[in-house]
Amino acid sequence: MSSLVETAGDVAAPPEAVLQVDGVDAGYGSVPVLRDVSITVRRGETVALLGSNGAGKSTLLRAISGLIPVFAGSITFEGRPLQGVPPQKIARRGLAHVPEGRRLFGKQTVQDNLVLGMYGTKLSRAEEQERIGRALDIFPALKTRLADYAGLLSGGQQQMLAIALALVRRPDLLMLDEPSLGLAPVIIDEVFAALAQVSREGGTVLLVEQLAERALRLADRGYVIAHGRIAASGSAADLLSSTDLALAYLGGTG
Ligand SMILES: Nc1ncnc2c1ncn2[C@@H]1O[C@H](COP(=O)(O)OP(=O)(O)OP(=O)(O)O)[C@@H](O)[C@H]1O
Ligand SMILES: [Mg+2]
Numbered sequence: 001m002s003s004l005v006e007t008a009g010d011v012a013a014p015p016e017a018v019l020q021v022d023g024v025d026a027g028y029g030s031v032p033v034l035r036d037v038s039i040t041v042r043r044g045e046t047v048a049l050l051g052s053n054g055a056g057k058s059t060l061l062r063a064i065s066g067l068i069p070v071f072a073g074s075i076t077f078e079g080r081p082l083q084g085v086p087p088q089k090i091a092r093r094g095l096a097h098v099p100e101g102r103r104l105f106g107k108q109t110v111q112d113n114l115v116l117g118m119y120g121t122k123l124s125r126a127e128e129q130e131r132i133g134r135a136l137d138i139f140p141a142l143k144t145r146l147a148d149y150a151g152l153l154s155g156g157q158q159q160m161l162a163i164a165l166a167l168v169r170r171p172d173l174l175m176l177d178e179p180s181l182g183l184a185p186v187i188i189d190e191v192f193a194a195l196a197q198v199s200r201e202g203g204t205v206l207l208v209e210q211l212a213e214r215a216l217r218l219a220d221r222g223y224v225i226a227h228g229r230i231a232a233s234g235s236a237a238d239l240l241s242s243t244d245l246a247l248a249y250l251g252g253t254g
Contacts, residue, residue, distance in 0.1 A: 015042040015043040015044055015045070016042065016043055016079075017040050017041065017042050017043075017076070018041050018042060018043050018077065018078060018172055018173050018204050019039070019040065019041040019064065019075075019076070019077055019095075019173055019206065020040050020074075020075070020076040020077075021037060021038055021039045021040070021060070021063075021064065021073070021074075021075050022038050022073050022074045022075070022076075023036050023037070023038055023072065023073035023074070024036070024037045024038070024060075024063060024070055024072065024073035024074070024075060025037075025070070025071040025072040025073060026059065026060070026062075026063035026068055026069065026070045026071060027059065027068065027069075027071070028059075028068060030071075032071055032228070033056050033059045033228050034056050034059055034060055034063060034228045034229075035228045035229050036073070036229065036230075037056075037060060037073070037225070037228070037229065037230055038073075038230065039060075039223050039230065039233075041173060041204060041206050042204075043172075043204055044199075044202050044203075044204055045204060045205075045219075045220045045221065046195070046199045046203075046204075046205040046207060046218055046219045046220055047205070047206050047207065047219055047220065047221050047222065047223070048207050048208075048209060048212070048215035048216055048218070048219035048221070048222035048223070048236065048239075049061075049206060049207065049208045049209075049222070049223050049225060050208075050209060050210075050212045050215060050216075050222055050223070050224045050225070050239075051224055051225035051226055051231075052210075052226070053210075055225045055226050055227065055228070056225050056227070056228040057177070057178075057208040057225055058099075058100060058177055058208065059228075060208075060225065061097055061099070061175050061177055061206070061208060063075070064077075064082070064095070064097075064175065064206075065087055065090055065091070065095060065097040065175065066082060066085055066086060066087040066089075066090045067087050070083055077090070077093060077094075077095055077172075077173065078093065078094065078172060080093070091169075092120065093172075094169075094170075094171050094172035094173065095171060095172065095173050095175070096166035096167075096169060096171035096173065096174045096175065097166075097175045097177070098162050098163055098165075098166050098174070098175065098176045098177060098179065099177050100177045100178050100181060102155075102158040102159055102161070102162040103162060104150040104151070104158055104161055104162060104165070105150060106149065106150050106151030107149060107150075107151060108149065108150060109146065109147055109148060109149060109150070110142055110145050110146045110147070110148055110149075110150055110153070110161060111132070111146040111147065113150050113161060113165060114131075114132045114135065114161075114164060114165065114168055115128060115132075116165075117164075117165035117166070117168045117169060118131065118168050118169060121169060128168075131167075131168045131170070132168060134167075134168075135164040135167050135168050136164075138164070138167065138194045138197050138198065139160040139161075139163070139164050139190075139194055141156070141157055141160060141190060142157060142160055142161060142164060145157060154187075155182055155183060155187075156183050156184065156187030156190065156191070159179055159183060159187075159191060160190070160191065160194065163176065163179065163191070163194065163195075167198065171203075172204060173204050173205075173206060174198065174203060174204065174205045174206070175205075175206045175207075175208075176195075176205065176206070176207050176208065177208045178208055178209060178210060179191050179195070179207075179209075180192075180209060180210070180211050180214070181210070188211070188214070192214060192218060195207065195218055196218055199218065207219060213240065216236040216239055216240045217236070217240070218236075219236045220235070220236055221233070221234065221235055221236055222234065222235075222236050222239045224239070
């Protein structure tokens with residue numbers, strides 16, 4: 001997947017926006033949590049969404065994937081508006097959301113989870129197996145666990161499977177909510193290595209993380225959200241080197 005496929009004359013156009021969030025207010029019931037939030041994710045980018053506990057990171061992912069109402073502003077995915085589209089339909093359009101916690105079929109094997117992950121895609125058996133093979137290349141730790149019940153995996157392996165379940169659908173945008181949460185440092189390394197591979201292969205990722213430094217080392221750009229508003233944004237390098245504004249809002253660093 002090339003990020004510079006669209007050219008105008010001799011000048012390469014910037015990669016198009018896969019996701020465009022414009023001036024969004026959103027929340028629970030009628031209570032807004034997010035205020036005037038605007039973010040862009042372009043094709044092939046990894047974008048970090050950072051902020052302390054309760055800042056509104058998960059709320060933003062939920063608003064994007066249609067799980068909670070948007071009161072104002074607009075959300076566009078692949079050039080089409082998402083407001084009012086039910087979450088299942090948004091997922092089918094190619095937007096994958098790996099929520100906090102791991103949504104797996106605990107009483108199914110790892111292999112069956114991966115097949116179930118492709119439910120509704122109308123792929124052939126061979127294509128399904130090819131996609132599972134690619135997911136296992138990204139998460140080699142799952143290779144020896146294919147026949148085991150997902151519920152019996154370690155926390156780290158469950159997180160890997162949750163991400164693999166999203167990857168087998170070849171999403172246009174992969175949104176991850178704190179994939180490092182509760183995992184041992186060595187497992188976090190594995191998860192981040194996998195995300196780096198997804199990025200190298202051209203994947204587009206919106207990554208919510210408390211481990212700001214880790215996330216920014218992986219990402220191209222980042223946003224810091226505080227009290228439901230975007231408090232800072234910029235290139236990952238700029239955010240990493242900014243000691244004042246960005247880091248003031250961040251809980252932990254990697
Ligand atoms: N289901 C809910 N109903 C009502 N309010 C909620 C709900 N979930 C979250 N909130 C509130 O919305 C605000 C933002 O929460 P959110 O979960 O988006 O934060 P977060 O940035 O993801 O934090 P964390 O790092 O703890 O996951 C908080 O004030 C929280 O109390
Ligand atoms: Mg959260």
